[in-house]
Amino acid sequence: MNLLTIKPLVTPEEVTNFLPHQHPFVMVDTLIDRTESEATSQFLIKSDNVLVNDGIFQESGLIENIAQTIALKAGYESVLRNEEPQIGFIIQIKDLEIFDLPQAGEIITTKIKITMNLPQMLVIEGKSFWKTKF
Amino acid sequence: MKALLETNFGKIISTEIQESKVIFEVLLEVKHDIYRGHFPFKSITPGVCTLQLVRELLENYLGKKLKLVKSKNIKFSGMIDPNITPQITIEIQILPADSLQQINMKAIVLGKESIFCKYDGEYINH
Numbered sequence: 268m269n270l271l272t273i274k275p276l277v278t279p280e281e282v283t284n285f286l287p288h289q290h291p292f293v294m295v296d297t298l299i300d301r302t303e304s305e306a307t308s309q310f311l312i313k314s315d316n317v318l319v320n321d322g323i324f325q326e327s328g329l330i331e332n333i334a335q336t337i338a339l340k341a342g343y344e345s346v347l348r349n350e351e352p353q354i355g356f357i358i359q360i361k362d363l364e365i366f367d368l369p370q371a372g373e374i375i376t377t378k379i380k381i382t383m384n385l386p387q388m389l390v391i392e393g394k395s396f397w398k399t400k401f
Numbered sequence: 402m403k404a405l406l407e408t409n410f411g412k413i414i415s416t417e418i419q420e421s422k423v424i425f426e427v428l429l430e431v432k433h434d435i436y437r438g439h440f441p442f443k444s445i446t447p448g449v450c451t452l453q454l455v456r457e458l459l460e461n462y463l464g465k466k467l468k469l470v471k472s473k474n475i476k477f478s479g480m481i482d483p484n485i486t487p488q489i490t491i492e493i494q495i496l497p498a499d500s501l502q503q504i505n506m507k508a509i510v511l512g513k514e515s516i517f518c519k520y521d522g523e524y525i526n527h
Binding site for chain 2: 287288289290291292293317318320325326327328330331334354356357358359360361362363364365368
């Protein structure tokens with residue numbers, strides 16, 4: 268099953284309504300799925316993305332995509348409660364591994380899981396995939 | 402699109418070499434297009450852009466293209482508002498590596514009075 272055939276919860280046209288981030292620093296397109304502790308997003312890497320260099324999406328972009336996936340999940344939930352999407356910040360990243368860098372024109376799928384939910388802080392695990400069929 | 406240094410995200414003001422450490426003074430460009438989106442209401446230098454800058458500075462210094470493969474720990478302990486602290490110091494220390502294809506490093510990003518980021522990274526030749 269191709270994830271692109273499912274109707275997303277948030278589409279690329281409306282994604283900036285659910286994030287404090289705006290163009291040109293939006294690194295997530297769609298919210299595919301969410302539960303209380305998990306979310307899946309997709310992102311089409313465009314060649315004019317600020318974190319694309321020589322046609323390749325940089326590691327910094329992958330990290331930002333994972334962070335913005337969390338932000339999008341939280342923003343979607345805020346909007347459902349009639350609240351404004353809140354700003355969050357990365358304070359620590361542990362055990363980062365980069366296996367490959369996707370090219371402009373590709374779509375990446377990112378899954379996050381909240382492992383600790385504290386009043387002012389979330390601890391999450393995130394994985395980003397390229398050229399994987401689900 | 403090009404790398405951050407090529408799009409004027411930051412300008413290298415000085416480079417100093419101290420044993421196995423290279424210290425860069427970088428002036429951030431407050432009018433860079435990225436700040437239009439991060440954020441419209443207040444400019445904050447994205448943490449990932451700081452990481453990207455570290456990599457580009459290391460590439461320039463070593464004269465080769467690198468790819469980050471691993472990082473055990475990246476800690477952000479403050480926010481950079483380029484209107485308030487446009488000048489940052491980036492200290493990169495090269496550490497012993499297992500092979501010639503690998504570069505291990507740790508870096509610290511500082512403002513006048515505070516540490517913004519501590520970062521360790523393992524790169525390979527691209």
